[in-house]
Amino acid sequence: MRVACHTITWGGVLGAPTGVTSIKDLHYLSHGSITEAVREIGAVGYEGAEVFDGNLAAIADDPQPFLDTLAASGVELVSVYSGANFVYADVLPDEMARLRRACVLARRFGASRLVVGGGARRAAGTPDEDYDRLGAALDQVADLAEEHGLEASYHPHLSTIVESPDELDRIMARTRIGFCPDTAHLAAGGGDPAALIRRYPGRLAHVHLKDIDLATGAFLPLGQGDLDLEDVVRAVVESGYDSWLVVELDSTDGTPADAAALSHAYLTDLLSRVTS
Template sequence: MSTASIPSSGDRRPVADRVAGAPISWGVCEVPGWGFQLEPDTVLRQMRELGLSATEFGPDGFLPDDPQAKAATLAGHGLKAVGQFVPVILHDPGHDPLPEVERAMEGLVAAQASTVVIAAATGQEGYDDRPVLDDSGWSALLGNLDRITDAAAAHGLVATLHPHVGTMIESGEETERVLTGSRVGLCLDTGHLLIGGGDPVAIAQSNPGRIVHTHLKDVRVDWARRVRSGDVTYTEAVAGGMYVPLGEGDVDISAIVAALEGSGYAGWYVLEQDTILTGPPAAGGPDPVADVRASIAHLLAVAGDPSTAGA
């Protein structure tokens, strides 16, 4: 795996300086019909007021398309760029995902970000269903991940694969096959792995050297089981409250952070609490600011960091 741009443990900053936001915690999502979408100025202003110093880009259309304008928008709010979630089709031998990834990387380089976060898209809208990969599909997917890894390194970026519910790579078993069969780094998404039937603690403990980016989520396992059984769709579970602030669900955030920090992890912790809003936040409904504030406080507490970073 390429190690371009991965900070070493020797220059590792405190955890409080490696906490980033993500627009999905404010309900901003690439899925059509996901829910009410807040304006970028509101989301970015609230991130900064919470003490966050960086964010991922969010879906296409959230920030300006022009790479320089994208970077300028974040800088205007006092935020740095961390990376971008890029869902692309990797498993189709007749489809080349590199042009799409290259366009995303232009914006990342302009904003001096470090990470391109790849998800193995199904080619269908949403995350409620997915086909099954055959041997040809696996071969194409793993080969494309290595091609993307090399292209990212050529831009001074790090490529990671994000296991994600409703994509071609969602489970712990599929994640292990990616780690064994390719050189790409891993974006450890603690929520999606649990929902997909994996064990995020075990992966953090057994593969710390491959984890170069982290999406911290907490989920209620009762909802996760209903998604796996087919009793509800992923979208229905999100709307029902499957994702909760760190420390209020069933993911052992403390064990994951301990495993990563103990191995010398120097990357970002991106706070992601997938949220669906039905309108502007109001009393009695989801409150992204309160939820992110609670997650920051919990992360710093389990990391043993005395800083409040706005919590």
């Protein structure tokens, strides 16, 4: 098992404002420097990093400084995270064009995985057909990733139509894309993350780990919240998955490096106990 960290903690998550009027340009991105993030991620002891597609798009014309930082820090770019609405037929071609661009960027910067979230909740409610639309779109994402030598996975996320365990079951039956459990989002959606991993062991393709205070909904460094992360890791091991675990934390009251170090120390100790 190898351990990576998402650069989201260095600046939080934003959306490109051009996306309000141009769907094809609606990227996720973190406000902070991903170059500085990678330096600190490597210094903490992580072997890998995950970034948003928008952060790579912002440096696409001058990629070498970031590539040099990855090499100097001993950090592998593991994965690129993106997302889309996926349920609106008229805008889906533009969303897929943007995801194709994300795949191109992922390969240019050396990543091997594409992670997507999404499935919009409509103002008027969610018709059952939206799960069919989302499933079909996610199959397109899987095909697109494969064309670029990437492995794709779907990340259930709060505010989308895949929050609860029942909603997860509905989409998993409609798509062949891999499963990326996010421990905090699954718990906030009313699920038991370990149980949901055990429900879909053969679909596990990527893992996001973060803790949560269930009373407040605040995301926290690993070991600081309410989740039984030992059971989560045991479920991952039982599935046969032996690859990247990505620590993710949207924001922190302290420094990003300190939060990353807390999670790294906790996870390193946990892995030594669970996998020994």
